[in-house]
Amino acid sequence: MRRRDRRFILIGVAGLTLVLAAALILTALSQRITYFYGPSDLVALDAPPEGAVRLGGLVEEGSVVRGQGLAVRFSVTDNAASVPVTFEGTLPDLFSERQGVVIEGTMGQDGVFEAHEVLAKHDETYMPREVVEALQRSGEWRGPIPSDAPPESEGP
Amino acid sequence: MIAEFGHFALVLAFCLALVQVGAPLFGLARTQPRINELAAPAALTQFLCVALAFAALTISFAVSDFSVSLVANNSHTDKPLIYKISGVWGNHEGSMLLWVLILSGFGAAVAYGARRLPEALKVRTLVVMGAVGAVFLAFVLFTSNPFLRLDPAPFQGAGLNPILQDPALALHPPLLYVGYVGLSVAFAFAVAALWLGEVDAAWARFVRPWILVSWSALTIGIALGSWWAYYELGWGGWWFWDPVENASLMPWLIATALLHSAIVTERREGLKAWTVLLAMAAFAFSLLGTFLVRSGVLTSVHAFANDPARGVFILAILAVTVGGSFALFAWRAPLLKSGAVFAPVSREAALLWNNLFLTVATATVLIGTLYPLVLEALTGELISVGPPYFNTTVLPLAVPLLLAVPFGPLLAWKRGDLLAASRNLITVTGMTIAVMVIAYTFMGAHEGFAFLGIGLGAWLFMGAVKDLYERLQLARIPLAKSVKRALGLPRAAYGTALAHAGLGLLVVGVASAGSLRADRVEALAPGQSLAIAGYEVRLETTGSYEGPNYWSVYGDFSVLTAGRVIDRVRAERRSYPTEAQGTSEVGLHASLWGDLYVVLGEQQADGVSWAVTAAIHPFVRWIWFGAGLMTLGGLLSLSDGRFRVGAPRRARKKPGGAAASEGPA
Numbered sequence: 001m002r003r004r005d006r007r008f009i010l011i012g013v014a015g016l017t018l019v020l021a022a023a024l025i026l027t028a029l030s031q032r033i034t035y036f037y038g039p040s041d042l043v044a045l046d047a048p049p050e051g052a053v054r055l056g057g058l059v060e061e062g063s064v065v066r067g068q069g070l071a072v073r074f075s076v077t078d079n080a081a082s083v084p085v086t087f088e089g090t091l092p093d094l095f096s097e098r099q100g101v102v103i104e105g106t107m108g109q110d111g112v113f114e115a116h117e118v119l120a121k122h123d124e125t126y127m128p129r130e131v132v133e134a135l136q137r138s139g140e141w142r143g144p145i146p147s148d149a150p151p152e153s154e155g156p
Numbered sequence: 157m158i159a160e161f162g163h164f165a166l167v168l169a170f171c172l173a174l175v176q177v178g179a180p181l182f183g184l185a186r187t188q189p190r191i192n193e194l195a196a197p198a199a200l201t202q203f204l205c206v207a208l209a210f211a212a213l214t215i216s217f218a219v220s221d222f223s224v225s226l227v228a229n230n231s232h233t234d235k236p237l238i239y240k241i242s243g244v245w246g247n248h249e250g251s252m253l254l255w256v257l258i259l260s261g262f263g264a265a266v267a268y269g270a271r272r273l274p275e276a277l278k279v280r281t282l283v284v285m286g287a288v289g290a291v292f293l294a295f296v297l298f299t300s301n302p303f304l305r306l307d308p309a310p311f312q313g314a315g316l317n318p319i320l321q322d323p324a325l326a327l328h329p330p331l332l333y334v335g336y337v338g339l340s341v342a343f344a345f346a347v348a349a350l351w352l353g354e355v356d357a358a359w360a361r362f363v364r365p366w367i368l369v370s371w372s373a374l375t376i377g378i379a380l381g382s383w384w385a386y387y388e389l390g391w392g393g394w395w396f397w398d399p400v401e402n403a404s405l406m407p408w409l410i411a412t413a414l415l416h417s418a419i420v421t422e423r424r425e426g427l428k429a430w431t432v433l434l435a436m437a438a439f440a441f442s443l444l445g446t447f448l449v450r451s452g453v454l455t456s457v458h459a460f461a462n463d464p465a466r467g468v469f470i471l472a473i474l475a476v477t478v479g480g481s482f483a484l485f486a487w488r489a490p491l492l493k494s495g496a497v498f499a500p501v502s503r504e505a506a507l508l509w510n511n512l513f514l515t516v517a518t519a520t521v522l523i524g525t526l527y528p529l530v531l532e533a534l535t536g537e538l539i540s541v542g543p544p545y546f547n548t549t550v551l552p553l554a555v556p557l558l559l560a561v562p563f564g565p566l567l568a569w570k571r572g573d574l575l576a577a578s579r580n581l582i583t584v585t586g587m588t589i590a591v592m593v594i595a596y597t598f599m600g601a602h603e604g605f606a607f608l609g610i611g612l613g614a615w616l617f618m619g620a621v622k623d624l625y626e627r628l629q630l631a632r633i634p635l636a637k638s639v640k641r642a643l644g645l646p647r648a649a650y651g652t653a654l655a656h657a658g659l660g661l662l663v664v665g666v667a668s669a670g671s672l673r674a675d676r677v678e679a680l681a682p683g684q685s686l687a688i689a690g691y692e693v694r695l696e697t698t699g700s701y702e703g704p705n706y707w708s709v710y711g712d713f714s715v716l717t718a719g720r721v722i723d724r725v726r727a728e729r730r731s732y733p734t735e736a737q738g739t740s741e742v743g744l745h746a747s748l749w750g751d752l753y754v755v756l757g758e759q760q761a762d763g764v765s766w767a768v769t770a771a772i773h774p775f776v777r778w779i780w781f782g783a784g785l786m787t788l789g790g791l792l793s794l795s796d797g798r799f800r801v802g803a804p805r806r807a808r809k810k811p812g813g814a815a816a817s818e819g820p821a
């Protein structure tokens with residue numbers, strides 16, 4: 001086998017793999033991504049989005065109602081609009097009223113968001129960036145971007 | 157006082173790093189080799205200074221000196237001493253200091269560890285390492301100073317996030333940093349080689365130990381993080397395709413590719429430019445990871461402080477490193493002449509196949525990680541790219557790669573015989589099919605992925621066994637001779653087999669735990685039980701107690717099979733008053749075949765019953781056990797005499813063709 005043939009085979013295999021990978025990536029990016037909405041965005045839509053989406057905001061004060069067994073209802077708000085949510089399962093340790101949450105699930109025709117998963121957050125001061133931005137968009141954000149950053153201090 | 161001392165030591169280290177860069181540059185320009193000799197002592201004293209600074213910060217944490225802002229924000233007097241110390245790197249500033257400590261330690265090791273390192277290569281490597289060190293020291297000093305004071309000092313600290321107070325997570329960051337920083341050594345060697353315009357087998361032999369160190373550390377570091385997530389976050393997930401996990405996975409994938417391509421460079425003087433390119437890319441990916449984690453551009457469970465100044469600084473480092481090194485590559489790479497020619501079927505080609513899939517997989521992970529950022533910047537749309545994307549892109553790429561693994565070691569260098577290798581693998585194929593049939597009968601076809609994945613794992617594991625079997629020529633020559641061969645076999649050969657076998661176990665674990673998991677959630681009062689997968693989980697009692705820095709509510713459970721109690725487990729909900737935060741401590745009934753995972757949820761409205769989640773994670777432990785074996789394989793290769801630091805010989809040519817089939821991969 002000549003040197004040129006060898007090189008041709010190598011380049012051919014590499015090119016094929018790249019084409020395959022590109023095809024995989026493009027299909028996956030067009031079908032396998034999850035859109036993120038704030039409560040105001042979701043309410044403003046004409047029809048509920050198809051498939052699973054994420055909803056982020058604050059757990060509305062006084063909205064958490066525990067039902068039969070492990071069922072729980074609460075509302076997610078950005079202080080401009082509010083979306084009722086149903087969930088069945090155990091809530092993450094950090095779930096509480098006035099806290100930021102991100103929820104994955106589907107929006108029903110009846111305007112109730114059925115949650116498959118309430119995403120665990122690691123830190124009580126940490127708020128998902130999407131939630132902050134959703135609050136900023138609805139003009140309800142007050143205060144700086146929270147983080148677990150130590151406050152700037154005056155030191156020598 | 158101690159904090160000021162640490163700060164001063166850090167400034168001194170920065171100056172020494174500048175000396176480490178400047179002196180040899182001057183010496184090389186004026187061809188005055190005596191000046192070059194300054195680089196090594198500069199590297200050593202720089203390390204000592206950073207070590208002093210690190211010790212000063214550790215002391216501040218250990219004695220809870222809350223006049224130091226970082227201590228006040230991340231520590232608490234009630235915390236056990238081990239978590240006071242691990243708290244040093246449980247935050248942005250301290251972890252950057254640890255990073256710089258490891259970097260300067262590796263610099264000192266390059267300066268004094270490898271005595272046979274050619275002077276020209278050593279000086280240039282030290283210059284590059286000094287430059288990387290200076291940049292990171294400047295980053296720490298100007299944007300992330302850990303020694304800032306607080307006035308007045310508070311009486312009590314804010315505590316460390318309780319979920320970080322865990323032994324696995326105390327070790328996870330240092331190991332990852334050893335991995336990332338080890339890649340910076342490979343980067344320094346690569347740049348130095350381009351600078352010299354010369355790459356040979358000896359160069360590869362000098363770099364490989366560093367690649368092995370960082371690869372092993374990354375492997376075990378990532379595994380520890382995943383193990384921690386599994387038992388600490390309370391829902392049994394062990395990999396989330398979280399952007400920050402991807403940030404550690406990408407350097408690992410590239411390091412794995414580099415590990416394999418460097419073999420070709422070392423053994424056959426081939427793929428020189430490619431190996432150099434990968435070494436630079438690996439460091440670029442670890443910088444990218446740093447940027448993603450610390451700049452706040454990502455939404456992630458791992459997100460550190462988001463201070464824009466830091467993000468811009470790291471982005472600048474990244475731009476200069478990537479731009480500079482790739483420009484250097486474009487300019488100098490034509491000087492690297494690869495001598496070795498090889499057939500499309502050969503050991504080299506197999507290693508290239510590995511590289512092809514690993515780099516393409518890295519690219520898909522990179523695209524999935526950055527796509528949301530780009531889309532948001534361009535259109536303002538917020539999306540999340542999660543497990544569905546990564547599973548549909550990375551898994552199809554992993555399959556051809558994993559299928560090819562057992563062939564690699566059986567192919568000869570230069571020109572291999574695929575037919576002979578296939579014939580060699582007939583028994584392995586048969587056993588793989590047997591395993592798949594068994595898995596199929598036990599699990600059925602409803603989860604096709606599981607039994608195919610288990611088959612793939614078995615194929616890898618038995619392929620590795622077969623590799624050793626072939627090398628020892630068991631059953632073909634007298635046993636005594638096989639034993640003699642076993643003793644004579646280089647440790648790197650055992651390392652390869654061990655790592656490939658570990659990969660097989662990991663694949664079995666991922667395939668079964670990923671697709672066969674089952675769980676049940678029920679409200680239980682004491683005395684009631686729930687049934688899952690042949691187990692009965694009975695809540696016996698609940699109670700509460702006070703820990704050193706938390707309150708705990710717990711449930712004691714009995715695990716029964718066929719009416720007999722086989723284990724008792726305790727699941728807890730802890731609340732940490734200082735941090736105003738809670739954690740779950742899961743109850744685990746662990747076995748080789750799978751874990752029964754019990755989580756205590758919230759108390760129900762009736763006041764007696766509790767939400768209880770019980771889940772089955774089949775073969776889940778194999779993931780970390782496999783990763784552990786892979787790490788051991790890496791360390792075993794590292795201990796191979798050929799890599800003993802300081803002892804390598806220059807481009808030793810093995811006589812005859814026998815060397816080809818003997819060669820450890």
